[in-house]
Amino acid sequence: MYEALCNHIVYILARSAITIFPQRKDGRRDFRVWNAQLIRYAGYKMDDGKIIGDPANVEFTD
Known part of the structure; x- marks a missing residue:
């Protein structure tokens, strides 16, 4: 997965x-990218x- 993303x-x-x-597929590991885009800016509430x-x-x- 890491190599594919790179x-x-x-x-x-x-x-x-x-x-x-x-x-x-059942019983197999899947791929997940948890945010909406692979590269995006973080957001922080002060x-x-x-x-x-x-x-x-x-x-x-957060």
């Missing part, structure tokens, strides 16, 4: 692309309520 990153440096992994970074990712990076 290959994807190298490939997308010159073009837009999408990587599609196989369908889940003590004063101000958000630094991407507001869409505050819950994920």
Whole structure:
């Protein structure tokens, strides 16, 4: 999985692309990327309520 993701990153440096992994099957390990995109900015909520970074990712990076 790590190698596939690294290959994807190298490939997308010159073009837009999408990587599609196989369908889940019972009894077999599956692939998961937990956030909406492979590369995206983190979002943090500060003590004063101000958000630094991407507001869409505050819950994920909290």
